[in-house]
Amino acid sequence: MKILMVCLGNICRSPLAHGLLQKKVDDRGLDWYVDSAGTGAYHVGEGPDPRSVDVAAAHDLDIRYQKARQFIVDDFDEYDLIFAMDSSNYSNMMQLARNEEDQQKIHLILNESYPGENRTVPDPYYGGDQGFKNVYDMLDEATNKLLERLVRAKNN
Numbered sequence: 066m067k068i069l070m071v072c073l074g075n076i077c078r079s080p081l082a083h084g085l086l087q088k089k090v091d092d093r094g095l096d097w098y099v100d101s102a103g104t105g106a107y108h109v110g111e112g113p114d115p116r117s118v119d120v121a122a123a124h125d126l127d128i129r130y131q132k133a134r135q136f137i138v139d140d141f142d143e144y145d146l147i148f149a150m151d152s153s154n155y156s157n158m159m160q161l162a163r164n165e166e167d168q169q170k171i172h173l174i175l176n177e178s179y180p181g182e183n184r185t186v187p188d189p190y191y192g193g194d195q196g197f198k199n200v201y202d203m204l205d206e207a208t209n210k211l212l213e214r215l216v217r218a219k220n221n
């Protein structure tokens with residue numbers, strides 16, 4: 066199983082989703098690969114935003130190993146599931162999808178917590194630390210739900 070988390074810059078939201086899910090997957094001893102990317106190229110090569118690094122570290126999660134990269138069409142071939150943080154990431158990737166199979170890989174991450182509601186993870190970039198805490202909590206819950214759902218599917 067290969068899972069990709071996607072936001073705009075790949076420095077604030079998707080690195081948290083990536084780090085959270087990878088740790089939970091590893092803790093369960095599952096041989097799954099998790100990565101993240103941004104639809105935009107502004108921050109390619111940079112590490113995660115220090116505010117994301119800090120909120121992760123406060124929960125014993127180290128995301129400093131990550132490097133921002135841009136989402137590419139080949140990611141549709143590489144990944145089984147692709148999660149958008151918000152509706153703009155979602156529609157940007159939908160536009161890049163080559164066929165229905167690509168499109169079916171794309172989901173909004175918060176639909177794991179709130180099925181069918183199409184809620185979005187707010188972009189915390191221009192806000193303060195509280196925004197990063199909110200994003201962390203939302204993604205912690207969503208990645209718990211996602212992992213439970215995938216483990217259930219795997220065992221059925």
Ligand code: 4NP
Binds near residue numbers: 073074079108188189
């Ligand atoms: P992210 O946040 O998409 O959660 O990584 C952003 C980071 C940078 C910018 C926008 C959003 N930016 O415009 O540079």
